[in-house]
Amino acid sequence: MTDARALSPIVVGFDGSADSMRALDWALAEAVLRNAPVDLCHVWNQPNSPGQLGRSDDAPRASAQAVLAEGSRYAAEHTPSVQVRAHLSFGSAAHVLVLAARDAALLVVGGRGASGFGNLQIGSVSAHVVRHADCPVVVVRDIAVRGVCGGAHGGRIVVGIDGSAGCETAVAFAFEEAARRGAAVYAVHAFDQASAQTTTYLEETELKRLRQDAQDAFSGLLTPQADKYPDLAVSLQLVHGGPAPALIEASADAALLVLGSHGHGRFAMARLGSTSHAVLHHAPCPVAVVRGDR
Incomplete structure (x- = not known):
């Protein structure tokens, strides 16, 4: 099924660094799946505005153009x-990328950058675009490739679920990506520490009932998308403990890990807290963050 953004561009931030090369690889493979163009963006963080450039700016400008030409x-x-x-732009990488991605299908960035993306580290530029971009953001770290490219077929798409409204958007995105690849969908829900402590005082029969209730509730959350894509294999895992370790472990051999950015409670994604930061730092595969207010 083709989504509304299928022919919209995929915007990728590029500075020639290893992470940005992986991001470009991922974006190109995804573009093949979507039949979409790629907008290759390099940001020159020059203090002067383009209209104020003088002869002394020729060398850094030529260097920026060379980086962009390399990516092209x-x-x-x-x-x-x-x-x-x-596209060669001037100014703050974070703000430029958010503006460039206003009508994009995806914004793809590396985990760490250099040159024009000198501050592109998890928690700075990446965190900014995850919060503010009007499209899903995929963060690709150099370590997070392991032979899996954006357009690879098969494998699995992991999605974190917490029952929030934003979670539904992330689930829909995960199913769409899985359908493009013929991949399986693997949903993970982690009970928070408070819930885990409470259950230690319950009888075994009550524990089984609570677990079955949770299984039914989260299976129901997946059902609309599973019905839309009946050929996809879908599984759900309920775990006790921290959501970040559970998601990182589940994504060990995944093509993509999908998170919602306006969740609540157990995943606490609304402010990009400890869970999302840990996942973005340590997930062994590309991570897509999908805002739930779209």
């Missing part, structure tokens, strides 16, 4: 079927 050449050589549009 790489894309043309490796994925010639994808239309790539190169």
